[in-house]
Amino acid sequence: MRMPSRFWALLLLAIGSAGFAAPPREIIVSAGASLTEVFTEAARQYEARHPDVRVLLNFGASGSLLQQIAMGAPVDVFASADQETMDRAARKGLIRPGQRHDFAGNALVVAVPRDSRLAIGTLADLHQPAVRRIAIGNPATVPAGRYAHRALRDAGHQEALSGKLIATQNVRQALDYVARGEVEAAFVYRTDVLVMPERVRQAFVVPLAKPIRYPIAAVADSRHPDDAARFIAFVRGEEGQALLRRHGFLSP
Numbered sequence: 001m002r003m004p005s006r007f008w009a010l011l012l013l014a015i016g017s018a019g020f021a022a023p024p025r026e027i028i029v030s031a032g033a034s035l036t037e038v039f040t041e042a043a044r045q046y047e048a049r050h051p052d053v054r055v056l057l058n059f060g061a062s063g064s065l066l067q068q069i070a071m072g073a074p075v076d077v078f079a080s081a082d083q084e085t086m087d088r089a090a091r092k093g094l095i096r097p098g099q100r101h102d103f104a105g106n107a108l109v110v111a112v113p114r115d116s117r118l119a120i121g122t123l124a125d126l127h128q129p130a131v132r133r134i135a136i137g138n139p140a141t142v143p144a145g146r147y148a149h150r151a152l153r154d155a156g157h158q159e160a161l162s163g164k165l166i167a168t169q170n171v172r173q174a175l176d177y178v179a180r181g182e183v184e185a186a187f188v189y190r191t192d193v194l195v196m197p198e199r200v201r202q203a204f205v206v207p208l209a210k211p212i213r214y215p216i217a218a219v220a221d222s223r224h225p226d227d228a229a230r231f232i233a234f235v236r237g238e239e240g241q242a243l244l245r246r247h248g249f250l251s252p
Contacts, residue, residue, distance in 0.1 A: 024054040027227045028074060030065040031057065032081035032143065032214070033170040034106065034189045038247040039079070045243070046234050053227050061170040063141030069094050069219060076222040077231055079103070079214060081171075081189075082143035086215040095217035099229060103236050104214040105250030107190040108147045108206040113181050113199070120185060120203040123157050126164070134164045135174035135186035143212075144171040148187035151206045175200065191248040213252055 024047075031039050036059050043055035058065065062080040066089055069075050078095065080086045089095045112120055118130055126134060137145025145167070152158040168174040171188050178186035179199040186200075189212075193202045216235060218228040234240050241251070 024052050025224055025227060026054045026056055027076040027222075027224050027231060028056045028058060029077040029079065029231065030068065030073070030075045031059055031077075031079040032062045032065070033059050033172045034081055034144070034192055035059065035079060035214075036172065037195060038191075038244055038249065041247075042235060042240055042243055045239065046231060049234075050227075050230070053224075053231075055231065061137070061141040062143050064170075066094070067141075072221075074221075074223060075219045076224055076228040077216065078219055079216040079235075080143070081106070081212070081214055082146065083213060083215060084146065085143060086217060089217065094220055096220050096222070096225070099232065100215055100217040101232065101236055102213045102252035103216045103232075103240070104244050104252055106212045106214065107250070108144060108151065108187060108208060108212065109190050109193060110203045110206060111175065111178050111186050111188050111193050111200045112184065112203045113178060114197075114201050116184070116201075116203075118184060122204060123152065123155050123206070126157070126161055126185060131184045132164060133166050133177075133183040134161065135168050135177040135183045136165050137171050137174055137187065138167045138169065142168070142170055144174070144187060144189060147208060147212065148206065151208055154209060155207075194248045214249075 039057060043057055046055055062082060062085040066085050136148050139145040139149045166183055171192060174186040175188045175192045177183045179196050193200055216232055218225060222228045
């Protein structure tokens with residue numbers, strides 16, 4: 001017996017409701033390497049509150065992430081470890097006007113292996129012969145490297161220490177080098193040291209002319225601008241800020 005078309009319509013509707021729900025929308029968040037742990041946790045919390053959205057994370061040096069966006073990578077949210085990189089994004093029209101906000105702060109430190117016996121408490125102490133290699137981010141793409149080079153330059157140490165500096169692709173590579181004992185010291189963020197407390201320790205905080213502030217913005221070509229705005233609001237909101245504090249970040 002041929003079933004009426006209304007029957008088939010209702011059956012298909014029932015099947016769709018039961019097992020073929022629409023897949024979650026995906027937003028891509030590109031963030032500086034120092035945000036790896038906190039943004040991974042933030043993404044899971046956000047997804048738990050918004051089950052219709054899946055957050056895909058892309059971490060790396062802020063400058064490299066900007067280059068990806070400029071080349072057309074389908075990014076929805078960009079979080080940089082410095083203002084300079086986000087300023088370049090704004091000048092290129094890569095972020096949405098009015099949707100840029102500072103959401104966290106940090107401190108630049110010199111880290112040493114946990115078992116290091118070297119007396120390192122100032123930038124001047126890096127001149128001692130026992131300090132042979134110092135990991136530092138490539139200033140062209142790594143904000144931590146730019147902060148460090150400027151600090152060395154302002155204090156008059158850059159030229160004398162240049163032979164000891166080992167360039168890294170991002171701040172976490174610098175952290176890995178010092179954690180493995182491949183360098184005697186590394187310029188990283190205070191929050192990076194907290195990721196490996198059993199392998200590295202903070203020697204001292206590097207004095208900077210300006211405080212470190214992290215900006216976040218919706219990308220101009222975002223495929224899901226409303227979801228991008230909601231994720232940014234979550235990071236800036238009470239839950240997101242509490243999470244950042246637990247991971248050692250400062251208030252913006």
